[in-house]
Amino acid sequence: xxKAILLIITLTFFSCQKESSIIGNWELNSDSEIIKSRIxxxxxxxxxxxxxxxxxxxxxxxxxxxxxxxxxxxxxxNDSTYSCMRIAKRLNDGVTEVxxxxxxxxLKNNDLFTIKAFYxxxxxxxxxxxxxxxxxx
Numbered sequence: 517x518x519k520a521i522l523l524i525i526t527l528t529f530f531s532c533q534k535e536s537s538i539i540g541n542w543e544l545n546s547d548s549e550i551i552k553s554r555i556x557x558x559x560x561x562x563x564x565x566x567x568x569x570x571x572x573x574x575x576x577x578x579x580x581x582x583x584x585x586x587x588x589x590x591x592x593x594n595d596s597t598y599s600c601m602r603i604a605k606r607l608n609d610g611v612t613e614v615x616x617x618x619x620x621x622x623l624k625n626n627d628l629f630t631i632k633a634f635y636x637x638x639x640x641x642x643x644x645x646x647x648x649x650x651x652x653x
Contacts, residue, residue, distance in 0.1 A: 538623055542649040564590035578605040579612035596623040602633055627651040
């Protein structure tokens with residue numbers, strides 16, 4: 517009987533645990549209002565995307581619009597790591613260029629992840645910096 521109660525308690529505990537997921541609304545962690553922005557990571561059918569929901573001044577300068585897809589092909593590699601294609605924009609002589617850059621998302625906990633782009637060359641001149649995002653409630 518004790519084993520049955522212990523089994524029920526264990527099953528109840530594990531069934532109530534929230535799966536780590538990047539699905540939801542996130543804000544770029546920055547003290548600078550000029551770069552602070554928000555994204556929503558969501559599913560559409562079998563695919564996972566991220567779209568911009570709040571634009572920073574920098575986003576606007578580079579030609580982003582609200583609800584533009586900014587990450588695509590988001591794939592779960594393991595419990596805390598995802599790969600994706602980051603869609604990046606830059607200005608070149610006043611013309612917006614669109615680039616796709618392979619990136620890795622590292623889920624630190626349910627409320628924080630980092631993303632780092634991997635370059636074959638540094639087209640964006642940002643040295644592949646790591647960006648941190650915080651979950652919005």
